[in-house]
Amino acid sequence: MRSQARHAAILAGAAVVGLAVIAFAQGQPPPAMQPHPHGVFGAILDYLRRQPFILLFLVVAVGYALGEVKVKGVGMGSTAATLLLALIVSFWAFQSFNIEYTLPEFTSTVFFNLFIFAIGMKVGPQFLGGIHREGKHLIILALLVPLLSSALVYASRFFTHLAPGLLAGILSGANTATPGFGAAQAALASGSAALSGEAARQAPGNLTTSYAFLYCISMVVFTVLMSVMPKMFGKDAVADGKAMEKELAGEDSAPLPGTADSFIRGYMPLDLRVFRVENPALEGRTVADLDHAHPRVAIERIYHKGRVYNPPPDLVLSRGDEVAMLGPVSLLLAGGPRIGPEVDDSKLRNVKFDTVEFIVHNKDVIGKTLGELALRMGQGIYLNALFRAGDQLPVSQDQAVNKGDVLRITGSPKRVAELGKVLGPPVKPSLSTDIITLGLGLAAGALLGAITVPMFGIQFSLGSAVGLLVVSIGLSILRTHNPALGGPFPESARQLLEDVGLNVFIAILGLNSGAGVAHAIAGGLLAPTLIIGSIAAFVPPIVGWMVGQYIFKMNSAVLMGAIAGARCNSAGMRAAQEASKSIVPAIGYPVTFAISNLLLTLICYMFALMG
Structure with missing residues (x-):
């Protein structure tokens, strides 16, 4: 398996690098500025240039399909496949037909921000547990990986001559650190760099070209590397992800309110049985009499x-009426024969059950015990779980109910409606999404990320990605305290934002990068950029992984997210989720992502000043 994993990682990188090497070997200069589409393929690629919407979603669809292909059980995943396909199409169009794709960067930003927000909306409750458990280790990895990468890039100055601008471009591109690239651009634009004359004119172009070229190479190969890293080191990320989920949630704990699985009912120790009235003593008696005779059993429906x-x-x-009764099986078996024989094929069996959550605000309920409430309103309902301030409490007769507690209850629509008259409107499963909360959350996250703080002469900011993570994680944690907060946010909608958001962002990135890769090849930047960038991109995360696994003994699913965050690589984190079949990698991602981004921004700025 380790050999297969290595082969998969090598092949993914070789596919992109191979394009560049072939073009370099052919010595093709950058083509003229005007497109010259000829032949069937040229006409198709030029048509797609004029129809970017069709181009974008064709690449996304085919990328998803390619991501499902596996060779000996190893596949790239949808994210790496989409980026690789987009880059191949873009490079081919530019190099062969002088067709350059320029999809709007704003579109890329919108979809990436949706992806980041969707991640935070799911990972919030687990994030706190993960930080409590692995916080120190995450901080160390967040420092180790970018510092080691920076040291390797800086050391290359003693072995080879790097043209002006390459130092910062290689570091930011190898680590997919866009804020670092922006800081380097600002440093060059300020005129403070130790450059003059021709070197000063070359530096911005070298910075941009090396960044764009390495960003794509690093993104593709690192995404595949993350999906196979656990196998390379003999770990089972799927098993580790499930183990961490159980550890954070508790073996027998119910899903927290506001989370993806909160309305999955699971086992319910109640059953619905139908009995035909044959006991002469019941003739002429009312439903109220039957209720009184069976106090812990609910009469749901009657065929009369x-x-x-x-x-x-x-x-x-x-006599002959059929009575549908809901209650504990033991009570039904004991009390049913006193009514008459059980009916197997009765139409009364078609009773649906709803699982809902009630938030306690009624003064008549606050302070009462669950036992007292069960006598008043517990007939025909099942209390799945009780939560207080985001924590699950044990269910017992003596457990008192406080204001703001969340009661998760299962019952028939009739019983839920009756309970709602006392407890207030329930929070129900929904297929709709609260767009107001989504819009305000996205705006608040971007605003937080845009706040700048001057430090060492540099304007530092968290960036929209970190800001959106902070806001969405905070919102998802608050929803565990009060599931009505922020309105419905169904898991299917959240998953759609996550999947489409990242892959559209990745597709735009690849489609817009073909020309940059071609110029890097033609300008002779390929060899130093590729060699130094590959070392800086892949040695530090492997070292970080070894430290996390062998020294810190970290859960491999959490470690995948931590390494992806330390490499500022959201696509790698998504690949980690796909490989582990779990949300757990997102637990380790935000802390390392934020620290590494901040560190690389400062270092890239200083590298740009060095020239």
């Missing part, structure tokens, strides 16, 4: 004189 009733208390029973 050819009609189905949601029975009123004063309905008089007749």
Whole structure:
């Protein structure tokens, strides 16, 4: 398996690098500025240039399909496949037909921000547990990986001559650190760099070209590397992800309110049985009498004189009526024969059950014990779980209920409606999404990321990605305290934002990078950029992984996210989720991502000043 994993990582990188090497060997200069589409392929690629929407989603669709292909059980995943395909198409179009794709960067930003927000909306509750468990280790990895990468890039100055601007471009591109690239651009634009004359004119172009070229190479190969890294070191990321989920949630704990699985009912120790009235003693008695005789069993429906009733208390029973009763199996088996024989094929069995959550605000409920509430309103319902301030409490007769507690309850729509008259409107599963909260959350996250703080002459900011992570993680944690906060946010909608957001961002990145890669080849920047950048991109995360696994003994699923964050690589984190089949990698991602981004921004700025 280790050999297969290595082969997969090598092949993914070789596919991109091979394009560049072939073009370099052919010595093709950058083509003229005007497109010259010829032949069928040229016409198609030029048509796609004029129809960017079609181009974008064709690449996304085919990339997803290629991501499902596996060779001996090893595949690239949708993210790496989409980026690789986009880069190949873009490079081919530019190099062969002088067709350059320029999809709007704003579109890329929108979809990337949706992806980041969707990640935070799911990982919030687990994030706190992960920080409590691995916080110190995450901080060390967040420092180790970027510092080691910076040291390797800086050391290359003693072995080879790097043209002006390459030092910062290689470091930012190898680590996919866009804020670092921006800081380097600002340093060169300020005129403070130790450059003059021709070197000063070359530096911005070298910076941009090396960054764009290495960004794509690093993104593709690192994404595949993350998906196979656990296998390379003999770990089972799927098993580790599930183990961490159980550890953070508790073996027998119910999903927290506001989370993806909160309304999955699971086992319920109640059953619905139907009995035919044959006992003569029940003739002429009412439904209220039957309720009184079976205090912990609910009369859900009655088939009476050819009609189905949601029975009123004063309905008089007749011989031959069928009674649908909901309650604990032991009570049904004991009390049912006193009514009559059980009916297997009754139409009354079609009773649906809803699982909902009630937030306690009623003064008549606050301070009461669960036992007291069960006597008043517990007939025909099942209390799945009780939560207080985001923590699950044990369910017992003596457990008092406080204001703001969340009661997760399962019952028939009739019973839920009756309970709602006392507890207030329930929070129900929904297929709709609260767009107001989504919009405000995205705006707040971007605003937080845009706040700048001057430091060492540099304007530092968290960046939109970190700002959105902070806001969305905070919102998801608050929803565990009060699931009504922020309105419905169904898991299917969240997953769509996550999947489409990242892959559209990745597709735009690849489609816009073909020309930059071609210019890097033609300008002779390929060899030093590729060699130094590859060392800086892949040695530090491997070292970081070894430290995390062998010294810190970290869970491999959490470690995948931590390494992806330390490399400022969101696509790698997504690949880690795909490989582990778990959200757990996102636990280790935000802390390392934020620290590494800040560190690389400062270092790239200083590298640009060096020239």
